[in-house]
Amino acid sequence: MIPSQEHNFTFYDYGIFILMLLSSAGIGVYYAFEDRKNKSSKEFLTANRSLHWFPVAMSLMASFQSAVTILGYPAEMYFQGTQFWLVTISACLAAVAAAELFLPVYYGLTFTSVNKFLSYRFHSEKVRLASSIAFLFGTVPYMGVVLYGPSLALASVTPLSTQASILVIGIICTFYTSIGGIRAVVWTDTLQVFLMFAGLLCVMFRGFYLVGGVSEAFRIAGERGRLEFTNFSIDPWATNNFWNAVLGMAIMWIGNYCTTQTEVQRYCNVDSKKKAKLSIYVNLIGVVSIISVACLSGIAIFAYYADCDPIKAGIITQKDQLVPYFVMETLSQFPGIPGLFVSGVFSASLSTLSSGFNALSAVTWDDFLKQTRCGKMSEKKIKMINKLTAAFYGILTIFMAFIAGKIGSVLQAAISLAGCLVGPLLGIYIMAIFVPFANVRGVLSGLFCGIGFSTFVLIGSMIYPKIEVDKATSISSCLNVAANATMPINTTVHYETTGILKLFHIAFLLVPVLGFVICLLVSLIVSLLTGGIKKIPNIDTSAMSKLIWHIWPKSMLPAKAPVVQMTSINMDKEQRNGSFKA
Structure with missing residues (x-):
């Protein structure tokens, strides 16, 4: 059959959705009121390094599990199969890297911006500023995609347009982030994580119920070629094989968890x-859980629409509308459930956006404005500047969201945009922490080459778009399908490429890998050619991992490890300014 598209929000749905928005805004107002007498900008950006581990764990999870997870992952299961589920392996690798390799180096340092670590390591502001600029230019477009996703979802199931949705969610998030600071961010993230889980669980359980259970859903998915976990083929042009999925997302997640302000700012405080x-490890449990629920939801939805694909039937036009459409088709008879789901999608986006605004404000202040006359202002004025900066990035993100719909699916757009910068940035942090002979010329050369090449591939993929071939779907059981319903929905002209232009068709998951590898290779070569080894005896290894003493020969190590100063690293808990407040 072909279901009706007329499924509007009820009073209860709007009530739940509005309650979620008011709760998020209320948390921001609460912390703004509680903090009204505290004039310190450190409290706004770092909570005086006294955050509790539980809301931070929830915030870490929420910050990186945006609407991309709720909308993109189920759609990926539906159209490409379960191979992408293996990115949970990547999440495990990222958490271990953050907790065991990067946290021990970062934790004692008293920096507001993680990029300041680079100037501490290389004794150069050039590397720090280059990293900061790359973070700013990569994060804002990514957040535009994150804001666009849930706005599209809400527009497909309610009378509210995509543009109106962008404005509502963008303004609410900008409001509570700019007045409440990092404490408001981590606690709203905690609330929003539970809404994300609740919305996805409703989808998963309803889907399995309608198709006759979990085993029946897996049977249908298996018969239609959706269950695929062992595709170990080495094909850089295939989106979903084991190596591309795990390796590509490993670089993405290690880069995000270990080198970006959004994540490091949380666990280091x-x-x-x-x-x-x-x-970090509690966050990992949550990340694996929510990805698994999203993937299971995709399997359930596929089983339900196995013989009546709503895209091929012409009911919806984009893959990212699949999950919201399923919700309204199968759950609209339960008052409040569609509202809960949409609240979950918006919560996923809100959490990522609020963390991003706060991180962008911190980087802008610590790496740029603090070096100007602003750095000599009173704490009260500095705090106001940080609030206005967060608000500015909120407005900028709203603008970016209006053009985000032009760059393809939510999942592919988010990974491609972020990957252009995350891969090369991870490369220079790896060089800084694990390579004693790395120098300024080397890492700057590597960063520029990595970003340049990744951006070249991304732009080329837009000019010469790849024809994405999804697994087969059917409309054999649909009724009243228009004669042209099976015609291609996307009218974009595609170009077949050969030779070097084929590079533009490389799997989007490998974009961050390319940037990372090129950055690493160029950094190593240039550092060696510009006398990096000769300067090893003068290196301060207090900003490097202890592993360097085990992985490099003595000829590439300082003669003696420096004495670590307690004023800058490995400070005791009592010396980290503040007690538990969050």
Whole structure:
């Protein structure tokens, strides 16, 4: 059959959705009121390094599990199969890297911006500023995609247009982030994580119920070629094989968890190193859980629409509308459930956006404005500048969201945009922490080459778009399908490429890998050619991993490890300014 498209929100749905928005805004107002007498900008950006591990764990999870997860992952299961589910392996690798390799280096440092670590390591502001600029230019477009996703979802199931949705969610998020600071961010993230889970669980359970259970859903998915976990083919042009999925997302997630302000700012401001590590591993449990629920939801939805694909039938036009359409088709008879789902989608986006605004404000202040006359202002004025900066990025993100719909699916757009910068940035942090002979010329050359090549591939893929071939779907059981319903929906002209132009058709998951590898290779070569080894005896290894003493020969190590100063690194909990407040 072909279901009706007329499924509007009820009073209960709007009530739940509005309650979620008011709750998020209310948390921001609460912390703004509680903090009204505190004039310190440190409180706004870092909570005086006294955050509790649990809300930080929830915030870490929420910050990186946006609407991309709720809308993109089920659609990926539906159209490409379960191979992408294996990205949970990547999540595990990223958490271990953050907790065991990067956290021990970062934790004692008293920096607001993680990019300042680079100037501490290389004694150069050039590397720090280059990293900061790359973070700013990569994060804002990514957040535009994140904001566009749920706005599209809401527009497909309610009378509210995509443009109106962008404005509502963007303004609410900008409001509570700019007045409440990092404490408001981590606690709204905690609330929003539970809404994300609740919405996805409703989809998963309803889908399995309608098709006759979990085993029946897996049977249908298996018969239609959707169950695929062992595709170990080495094909850089295939989106979903084991190596591309796991390796590509490993670079993405390690880069995000270990080198971006959004994540590092959270776990480095927990009130002890042990609890900071705990927050990372608790976050991992949540990440694996929510990805698994999203993937299971995709399997259930596929089983339900196995013989009546709503895209091929012409009911919906984009893959990212699949999950919202399923919700309205199968759950609209339950008052409030569609509202809960849409609240979950918006919560996923809100959490990522609020973390991003706060991180962008911190980087802009610590790496740029602090070096100007603004740095000499009173704490009260500095705090106001940080709030206005967060608000500015909120407005900029709203603008970016209006053009985000032009660049393809939510999942592919988010990974491609972020990957252009995350891969090369991870490369220079790896060089800084694990390579003693790395120098300024080397890492800057690597960063520029990595970003340049990744951007070249991304732009080329837009000019010469790849024809994405999905697994087969059917409309054999649909009724009243128009004669032209099976005609291609996307009228974009595609170009077949050969030779070097084929590079533009490489799997989007490998974009961050390309940037990372090129950055690493160029950094290593240039550092060696510009006398990096000769300067090893003068290197301060207090900003490097202890592993360097085990992985490099003595000829590439300083003669003696420096004495670590307690004023800048490995500070005791009591010396980290503040007690538990969050």
